[in-house]
Amino acid sequence: MTFFRRRSRDRSVPPAVDPACGNETLALMLRQAEAGDWPALCAGLAAVEDPSELTWLVAGVSNVAGTEEGLAKAVADRPDSALPLLLSGARQISWAWEARTRARSQHVSQEQWRVFGERLEVAEQQLFEVAEREPDWLAPWYFLQISGRGASLDKEAGRIRFEAALRRCPGHLDSHRQRLQQLCAKWGGSHQQMHAFARESMLAAPPGSPLGELVVLGHLERWLDLPSGADHSYLTSPDVLAELHEALGRSILHPDYVRPAGWQSAYNTFAMVFALVGEKWTARQLFEAIGPTVTESPWHYLSGDDPAKTFTALRERCAK
Template sequence: MGLFARLLGRRDTGEDRSAGTGARRPVIDPAHGDADLTRLRAAVAAGSWDDARGVLDTAAGQDDLTLMVEAVADTTGAETLLAEALRAAPDDPLLQLAQGARHVSWAWEARTGARAKHVSEEQWKLFHARLESAEEHLFRAAELAPELLGPWYFLQISGRGASLDRNSARHRFEAALRRSPGHVPSHRQRLQQLCEKWQGSHEEMHAFARTSMLAAPEGSPMGQLVARAHIEHWLSLPVEEDAAYIGQEHVRAQLHEAADRSVRHPGYVRGRDWPVAHNEFAMAFALSGQPAAAHLLLGELGDRVTELPWAYWGDPVEVYQRTRLQCAGH
């Protein structure tokens, strides 16, 4: 049984083993501690599109703008602010993009994270209605400003929710890459599309992750795709097979290779959302029985815990804390 399995069992009980230790409980920060993302989310929450636009206008290129728009999209209530702004400026491509992105996020909120069989008919109707609205806004943004990357990134997510056919899904990914060939979030969405649980297979998923990593320069964040692919594969397996899979020597070797080409490479530059890759690698190393490797990344992260991948087990903060405690004693 692997380290992570010993730590948690196959399911998280929800018992906080850090209680009584005096340790401060981390808080998930959707802005990852980035000052601009924090100001942007605060402006949207306060209902000020002018202030939000001021932050968006400082974006350093299309990749950065798309990340910022995603922060807007994940802010509760943003759809109301954006609808009001759109009434005054219906042909503003950035507003159309932001509202489309928000409706994608809003759709998944309606669906919830429950298994499909536990989603009610009313939830499904709302999910698809919001996805349809999202696509209208996103295609309008793409029409108004063909150079924008954002519409094609978010259209990958809405398309997966709408069970778009394989060719159409690939088209959206390729459209994003024509605007930004090295856009890591678009590659992450494509990896999801290639998962066995969607329209792909383990073989396609792993091949895509490795090929994308090797095509990128060393020091690129693209190596995180390898860690994500192994976590996805592990998640798909029954309890009696998962630890054996991810603890295999070739899996461990691939994780180290990917980390050496990305988060552990001397040329690696941390972007605004750098904790995403670190959390992913930390969990993958812990799962594969490599606490020392996980400990180094967890030490760099400190309290910068992300919801995924830890939420696969229950309360992400509790799972993260226990994993950090266990790995510290490697």
């Protein structure tokens, strides 16, 4: 029986982080963003009908460094269009996190916090304006979840923004991922809240929903909080292993699962966790399905500087 849909993989192609996840539309938009061709990029976004895909594309473009000034000009040139404003708001969030870095809060300087806050404030203003102009759009509410968490807004504000996103796109995986982060202990939540949300979301969704990944992400967050030795014991405990397999079976392994744009992210998450717990056969099938496309998350948990190197090492370990 074939459990995973495999891709033909040329082993001569080394694994690498691909910001476009092999998606030709996003790859084109990334090139357009780098070139500052905002009219062409916005025309492409305007043709996208699926709200989840549109949000995913904007999120990808938001990570292109150095586009802030070009986007500010694009907003000024097209004041009646919400798309340049959406792109600018999303970019302000990524730009804010570039200033803050991934360092623990105690290692972030006052100047970094100041710049972080200023950029998030611009993002909030722009995204709320987009939401007012285009009340049916998912995208501004997705990004407002991220900016709100960064700005340390109260829990009620986070819940309202998450629910606003789901009213526009029920079952939106990326919004659920953001909500999971909001409920993490490191953002003022708790392990209990995080695990309850992940499991309840998975079970409330139909089989084949991608929301099973939330259970895995929750266990990885808990694993990160534990000291060496205790972390491995936690992930390999019978109860956690059972939940990992249940999540796999209800999501990407289920016959009703449909791969969305950026599907490689969930596969990378499952591959990493099953490699970490030593279930080589399952991890190997996932690595085969992924091919050479590495996503930065969750591999940055193991190696922030070189996710592809960590991916390759674990893939080779599971191949033996």
